[in-house]
Amino acid sequence: MNYVATIGSREVKISVEDLGGSNYKVSIDGVERVVDAQMVATRLWSVLCGNASFEVDVTRLPGMGEEFEVLINGDCHKFSLMNEQRKAMIRAGGKGAAGKAMITSPMPGKVVKLLVEVGQEVRADQGVVVVEAMKMENELKTALAGKVKETFVEEGDIVEAGAKLLLVE
């Protein structure tokens, strides 16, 4: 299987081939290596890369887009990883959603305060909503400057992780 990983602005081509058992031939930008990957707990892999041994904690974030966070001894690697065909399809389809930012709740909690109203202009990094969980208030920010298009919650609402809160365009 062929994949494309995007790390920041870099793109990396990866291919994976079964060698039987828990062994895989993995090539990254054309450099091949044999990897023995064994799952030892939920999402936790014992990886032998040659003879180098690693504990690798792989999180595939929920939601659209194949976003990964991979922990290796305290270092968190963030990248997207996508099947090459799928990536090509999405490219062909174009980015319909460009210029929109959906603010979602990163955790279950309670909406304590909406800091903006529909129609209001916001700048990038401005706090837009406060969600409380585990006795902590968390101010969520918009990454995008623009106008608040829609709000999906009211103050006092209990929301799940991933719940849509508001849309900035």
Added chain:
Amino acid sequence: MNYVATIGSREVKISVEDLGGSNYKVSIDGVERVVDAQMVATRLWSVLCGNASFEVDVTRLPGMGEEFEVLINGDCHKFSLMNEQRKAMIRAGGKGAAGKAMITSPMPGKVVKLLVEVGQEVRADQGVVVVEAMKMENELKTALAGKVKETFVEEGDIVEAGAKLLLVE
């Protein structure tokens, strides 16, 4: 559901009734109590009996017969527990297997030595076969006196837990 538990030579009648959630009305020999039983790990229950809190580790032994071993803070309770109807059926059917004892391997391992031959007379508690696991040799004994009717393994065989080793009649 109604059950009969056999502890040594004692028989105890138990009935279980759902109360919703994780609550059950359990009566033992007519004495009722409300029990809140929550499974917190494989086979491990957090039990509130009234307000008394217990960690209860329940093992249902493999094989025929509903044999249980229940651990509560270091005490191992052993008993059989059977649906009342099933118990009645088995009673009606009679014990066809009386006077026979199948020696099975209690663990995976290697048959190191057969101490008896087919046709040989054995007394109760006599060692009949030696199985090795984890660097330890374990002499298995027959609970029943009688004659060795059949052997199912040879020395050097690797056996699974529960494998038939030999039959004494």
Added chain:
Amino acid sequence: MFDKILIANRGEIAVRVLRACKEMGIRTVGVFSEVDRKALHTRYAEEAYCIGPAPARESYLDIDKVIAVARKSGAQAIHPGYGFLAENPLFADRCEKEGIKLIGPSAYAMRTMGSKTLARKTVQAAGVPVVPGTVEPISTEEEVIRAAKTIGFPVMLKATAGGGGKGLRLVREEPELRSALRMAKSEAKSAFSDDSVYVEKYIENPRHVEIQILGDRHGNHVHLGERECSIQRRHQKVIEESPSVIVTPEMREAMGKVAIEAARAVAYEGAGTCEFLVDTHRDFFFLEMNTRLQVEHPVTEMVTGIDIVKEQIRVAAGEKLSIRQEDVKQTGHAIECRVYAEDPERNFIPCPGRITSLRVPGGPGVRDDSGVYAGFEIPIYYDPIISKLVAWGKDRAEAIGRMKRALAVYVVTGVKTTVPFHIRVMKNRHFIEGNFDTDFIDNVFFREEEARQLANEEVALCTAAIQEHIEERRRAVSRNPGEATGPVSMWKYAARPGIPKIGQVGR
């Protein structure tokens, strides 16, 4: 001695107190909210009573319910842990009225030390040095502005009833003052039901050093040396250690003496902590006294060998302190990392959820004080603390080495935790050198981290690609079940015995 103690708390601290009771042969009563039926403290208590819905106000903070359980169960004493009712003088009053011993100081001591302003006045009178600031709580914006100007910026706004870093705001210049005051008040209100604040001079580059004390009702007081809690994130302690690298034996003796004076000033009984700010000249100023067991008490236990919770229980039962000052010896060095269910990659937002797997480090010199287990669902209603990991070594370098190797194998999946953050701190040069103040994490550490190159990127990519590959293969098999014997779970793949073919030698 008591026959039966009720523990009016949840999570790791309830488990900690349960352990002490069990070791002493005292029967235990737990209380739990509806979401905590399967919490560890509910499982470990010998009796457990549900005291209402998830919100703390309707369960763990409800004095009537806690008292009712104590009476029903016949508990003679209540251990409040930290947080919840631990420093509530109304609860102390009520316990006294009901004839139930609250394990902790008197309501009077709580009231005096609970009000930051009253505390300052009291200890100042006993000769304890304090940080310059307002002596009375002030409520109007105008008063706050006036006070701040008199003291001189930068100033700290502090909740009078505060603790645990809540209701705390640093104000460097006047324009920030109003908004900071609003937030401090709102936090104070929601955390302590009391929005009054006071103003203190902000000490630049301070270190946070505190002294653990113990007292009995017979007038005996000892101190168990210091803890340093300078590794803070937004004024919340995250890493604590004992001893402090900046405290000399003379300073320890002086601070210990002053802490005992402060305790004596309120006839303090039980375990308490005097917090000090230490400036760059190693002058120290009383900050506040916490009239309860501290989160970070284990570091003191590890260097002194004294079980602080057991001492609390003994003196609450009327016994004399079992230790004299000359018996207290600090041996080696201990460090505690607070492991929270928070995502260090997303500005430490809380991460409630189900722990899908958990492996806790062990081995020499490592102590894990945990309140969770694999399969437990961390509720959204309470503090996000999962565990406190403590490492002891014969010196600071060994303690750091142990902490590092313990953190490296601390596995929590299902929720994000602060373990990776702690690993990074343990590797930080300034931390290793002991060169930090209370703003180190926010001002220095994070900046250095941003510039850092991550190691083993290709391993991360390989593993993610393999996981994705297996997932796609699994989905393909599920769609075309005729091609295989059935759907194959990830676990099955993982557990499939395979003979590794690489890296074998000598065959």
Added chain:
Amino acid sequence: MFDKILIANRGEIAVRVLRACKEMGIRTVGVFSEVDRKALHTRYAEEAYCIGPAPARESYLDIDKVIAVARKSGAQAIHPGYGFLAENPLFADRCEKEGIKLIGPSAYAMRTMGSKTLARKTVQAAGVPVVPGTVEPISTEEEVIRAAKTIGFPVMLKATAGGGGKGLRLVREEPELRSALRMAKSEAKSAFSDDSVYVEKYIENPRHVEIQILGDRHGNHVHLGERECSIQRRHQKVIEESPSVIVTPEMREAMGKVAIEAARAVAYEGAGTCEFLVDTHRDFFFLEMNTRLQVEHPVTEMVTGIDIVKEQIRVAAGEKLSIRQEDVKQTGHAIECRVYAEDPERNFIPCPGRITSLRVPGGPGVRDDSGVYAGFEIPIYYDPIISKLVAWGKDRAEAIGRMKRALAVYVVTGVKTTVPFHIRVMKNRHFIEGNFDTDFIDNVFFREEEARQLANEEVALCTAAIQEHIEERRRAVSRNPGEATGPVSMWKYAARPGIPKIGQVGR
């Protein structure tokens, strides 16, 4: 100091050594057999090499393969742990030839102490008291019978190459001798590839006390006090503690001196242990010297604060011992329980299999040295040790209290373990009083246990019935899927949020 160390072992002891290396910043190389690809030591090592099939003879005991990995990986030293190659002088010779430092004593010391008879001769010459018995290994039945008669029954038959309780037989009367000899020889043959035995006077009601020593190549030796290992099951140590209740300060000094003499007699380098039998008059007799790290070394580490594995590594690198005799202080009391995958309800037969869930106790004073994790499949090929649980307390009573509460919450499901056995020992009156000898478990404890009434029978019955009830309901739903939305797993039932309806107060 070494840059890289190979750990030629598996399981908990490999993990223990890995921890020490990581804390010292030394890179680690692990080796694993084909069934150990997912073992903890394979996961934790920084490099890992497969060295062959499961049987130890074809992997962990294969000197060529281990050496080949050391050369390939560039490891400068090998730590052998205990068991496997740890006391094999051929391996020591080979390492020396290859220019790889074996972390342990010289081949000469191993050979001398490895032969029980040669060891007796050597230490006797150094003035160490020994148990009366044969000095030369004997092989024919007739010789054994003659020797036994000379010494006088009861006698012990012992494998010359023995250790760990294997190849050991007590013979009370002559008629038992032949069959006991056959079994001792067969065990010795399979465990050590050497079936020669010797005969010793059997000391009645002995206690087993051993002295931990450390030596460097510069001629320095210290002892770290004693451990008592009298809680044995069939001559296998199962519970160890330090200090021993029967050892007085004078006795400790005398035993320590004698142990150091024995070590000096072979120019001992590294960590070693002199085992003694102590009779009812508190006279002690040298039994053997173990030329390796002992399973039970953690109890000594907990009372002295010294990391024995790190000291091993330091002296192997040529450093001088970092401690002098006067620096060694025993503080408090530590107890170790060996947790085996064995079924205490079925005469302790080994229980290999998959650990379905695991929860390890934590909190103050508790150390868990484990080699497994939840999901791990314990192989049938090796020792059934899962973990060593160690508890420290300021005195023996506190240590027992801690061990008891730790064991009570030690959860291992999927395989049977000896945890319930240890719980019972910790509650046993004789154990609590310190009143036991090496036969206590086999002769006294099990007899007392048989007569015992079990507690909480009705809770056991309730829970089993509820589990069966849920199972039957689940099966019924599976058979008639129309009646429900689908099959319901046990876990779903268990995890279903339910509001407890009993025992609530104040609503």
